[in-house]
Amino acid sequence: MIEVDSLAAVRAGNRILDAVTLAVAEGTVTTLVGPSGGGKSTLLRCLNGLETFAAGQVMIAGHTLIAGDHPPRALERVRRDVGMVFQGFNLFPHLSAIDNVTLAPRIVRGMPPSEARSRGLELLDRVGLSRFADARPATLSGGQQQRVAIARSLAMEPRVMLFDEPTSALDPQMSAEVLDVIVELARGGQTMVVVTHDHGFARRAATQVVELVAGRVHRAGPPAEILAGVGG
């Protein structure tokens, strides 16, 4: 589903990613771990074309991204198949929860509003928030907001989901709510790449753990192998 080959990215003269190669099979969960500043976010953002890279190649959900700029059209096609959930939720504050979820299906995929709404309500139900369909993001807790954000991404029926530290801004209880949702998705066979510091989650849900240090793949393998002896 994802194949990253010799990826290199340079920002402000620094090599932030260097010869990163990894593969993610369909229906599996890969967690990206490593020290802060190791290049995890940058790698994730290269996967859906939010950032460009200097060398190498990314194949994801049947699309191929090469080094340098891409025409906007091509990127839009990739992103329709690749969902992303951010550390800061980034919900649209001027829209209700349900409108956050239905906006992209309506305007990007041209789904009729009634269909988008009933599917959106289903998704909110799946993340346990159908009662909050008409609430503005500002009135929801962080954990609730992140769950709406997950539903918003799922509404596009992406073949791959990318999570960038989805629980770092949350207290333990809200983190648990969100992680439960992600684990549930994993059980359903959703292909995912999750950046996280939560080794418990990695042990619980990951097929593969990749550790990025200073822009290089330091270690990669099954959770039991990579996380052996590491606490958390």
Next chain:
Amino acid sequence: MTGGRQGGRCGWRWWWAVAACWLGLIAAAAAAAELDDIRARGELVWGADQEGGGPHVYIDPENPTRLVGFEVDLADMLAAELGVTARFQQGQWDRLPLLLGRAADCVINGIESTPERARDWRCSRPYFAYALQLVARRDSPLDSPEALAKEGPRGPWRVGVLTGSAAEIEMRRRTDFAVEVVGYDGTVDCLEQLRGRVLDAALMDDCIASFNADRFGELRGIGRPFAGGTYTILTAPDTPRLSAAIDEALGRLITDGRLKALYDRWDLAGRQQMLLLRDAAEVPPARRGSLADLIRGALPLLLRSAGMTILLSVASFPLAILIGLAVAVGRLHGPAWLRPFLAGYVEILRGTPLMLQLYALFFLLPKVGLALPALVAAILGLAMNYSAYESEIYRAGLKAVPAGQFEAALALGMTKWQSLRHVLVPQAVRIVMPPITSDFIALFKDTSVCSAITVIELTKRYSVLALSTGRIAELAIVTALLYLAMSWPLSLLSRWFERRLERRSERSQA
């Protein structure tokens, strides 16, 4: 401690001295210069408007630093008779009398004798006789002034006049004419617009029509001059000796033939003028009406012009917002080649006066074959001018939307424009609502500038009414109240937006 108190007392004394000086200045300004003051000063200051044009007072085309015209010569002759020299003072024509007692001793500028002027100012004996001449293009179907009674091919005839002139009074008085009267501050502007087909005809003093006949060869006089009268020299009400001296001096210039010689020199039919002046009847002063009559007469006109003010604001502001938004989006997210042009658009519109922009739209565009009606030019001018300010507000608003919003939209597969339209712009609009509503109030007041291009809105209507009735203070209060009645709801609206926004940001912080 002691030093401080002394310092304080010293400060008070200083303030008293300043206040006394001001009071003294105001008292001195209130008393108009009488004949003796003028003789002591050695100068007679006369007010006129060089924009009004020839043959009265205009700039010598050969030497733009020199003022010429038959009234320039007349002022010199009169000053010499009083034993002083003449000094010119510029003023806007329909407001020249307001210079009296402040910046000028007298006004000599084709001021027609009217009952209202005889009541409010001192009017000299007549020094010139005029009649009104209708002017149109040579190809115009208009063949006589009477033909104005029936509508022209484009509806009511659009007739230009000098604002506040006898021609304007006559045109507005003639309810039997199917005309739309358009007021101008200068004759040349009016004739340019007649040539440019914005107007169908113009009415002006016959001497002005013949003076401009060569420059505007494609125009011709329609029918004979009609509805004549005389010019008078105005002085302040509290200067009886000055006005008597001016009358005597005029008398001497008439009897010894120097005035006739002056008019002959200017090709103004000196002998004919002398006969007309000899027969001119005195104009009796008008009665001062009651306040109730004044308001009853003025209020409907003021209300209608307030409607124009509202129309100008509500038509131009949404346009300004749309253009401003497009410019802001273009500058932040548009193609790179477009950005410098948009930046230039904003800088030019913010860096030049609104008055000049309106003037360009209305008076210069017809020269390249695009004659906009005054109302359209006014709305467009206001919209463009304010779009520059709105675009800067929107730009700030768009920048204030967190970068993560754009990324989240893109990550969902939206195009740049979809992200802008559905995610960024709606949020920016909410952020900039308060400054935009307060800008609307500013635009609302700026509509008064549109009078420069013949649109009669509330301020212009006030000015015309105040000058024609002499009730400057009373009408100012009525007009101010009308403005407040209109802008008050707007400020309430802007405060409501602000409160709503505050509540929302409190909630999102909670």
